[in-house]
Amino acid sequence: MTLPQWSAADAEARFGWTARSPGHGHLYRVAVTVGGTPDPETGALLDLVALDALLQQQVIDPMEGQDLNAAVAEFARGDALPTCEALAAVIWRRLAPRLADGLRLERVVVAEDDTLEGECLGA
Numbered sequence: 421m422t423l424p425q426w427s428a429a430d431a432e433a434r435f436g437w438t439a440r441s442p443g444h445g446h447l448y449r450v451a452v453t454v455g456g457t458p459d460p461e462t463g464a465l466l467d468l469v470a471l472d473a474l475l476q477q478q479v480i481d482p483m484e485g486q487d488l489n490a491a492v493a494e495f496a497r498g499d500a501l502p503t504c505e506a507l508a509a510v511i512w513r514r515l516a517p518r519l520a521d522g523l524r525l526e527r528v529v530v531a532e533d534d535t536l537e538g539e540c541l542g543a
Contacts, residue, residue: 425498446532448504450479450511453527454519466523478514504530504538512540 452475458465482491488502489495492510500506508528516525531537 448507449531450475450508451527451529451531452511452515452525454523455526456523466520470520474515474518478518479511504532504536505540506538508538508540512542 452471454466454471456465486492488507492502492507494500494506494510495502500509507530511530512525512528515528519525527539527541529537529539
């Protein structure tokens with residue numbers, strides 16, 4: 421992880437070996453919480469197939485297997501580092517405006533392993 425204004429030594433001083441080129445990968449897990457009023461007939465809040473399709477289109481297809489420093493505009497511009505928290509915020513901004521009427525995004529959690537995760541409660 422590095423920002424454009426940092427030297428390689430600066431980045432390594434902050435993040436150790438993980439800052440070394442060509443970078444390192446993660447098998448991220450993403451969890452989203454959606455709120456709203458459940459359908460009185462079905463008790464369902466939303467169509468999970470539609471939510472899966474939205475996640476596929478906005479998160480998985482553009483990010484899976486990619487160098488996030490290049491594939492995600494906010495990171496490519498050097499506006500942020502691809503931390504779990506920053507990824508959660510990017511995903512929030514991609515999902516929140518695309519939810520069906522009456523639904524609201526309440527939480528996005530991005531975990532890089534079983535012990536490290538970041539969340540976004542609003543962008």
